[in-house]
Amino acid sequence: MAPTLLVPASASVDRTKQQPDEGVLRKRNEELEKQxxxxxxxxxxxxxxxxxxxxRLRVAEEAEERLCSQLGELEAEAVDQARSYRSNIMTLMDQLSAAQKLLQAASISVPTSSTSSLLLS
Known part of the structure; x- marks a missing residue:
């Protein structure tokens, strides 16, 4: 036996009254299409x-990579220059020390830094 559906008496009212007007539906459809x-x-x-x-992000990333590369090269160059300057200073200190020893061996008095500052003033 197939199930039966009971419809209340109030539901049997004309369905055309419950459905929106076709013009309203078209207008709503047009609004939805515009949206x-x-x-x-x-x-x-x-x-x-x-x-x-x-x-723009890609360009910025490429620029950042170039800048990092350049910074690395500059840092390496700065380290090389610092080593070179240190080497030059060490050579000059050795030369100065040797010159002072020669002067001391020759019994010539060499003014110290405090004595030289008195002489200059």
């Missing part, structure tokens, strides 16, 4: 903006 079109336009604009931002 959809606007949403699609916004989505396309956002997609284009995202693409532009992505390109």
């Amino acid at each position: 959809l079109k606007k949403a699609m336009e916004r989505e396309e604009k956002m997609r284009e903006e995202l693409q532009r931002m992505w390109e």
Whole structure:
């Protein structure tokens, strides 16, 4: 036996009165289509903006990589220069020490830094 569906008496009222007018449906459909079109336009604009931002990010990353590379090269150059200057200072100190020893061996008095400052003033 198939199940039966009981319909209340109030439900048997004319359904045409409950359904919206065709003009109202068309108007609502047009509104929804306009909203959809606007949403699609916004989505396309956002997609284009995202693409532009992505390109800017790529350019910035490449610039950062170049700057890091240049910074590394400059640091290496600075270390080389510091080593060279240190080597020159050590050579000059050795020469000065040897000159002082020669002067002391020759019994010539060499003014110290405190004595030289008195002489200069």
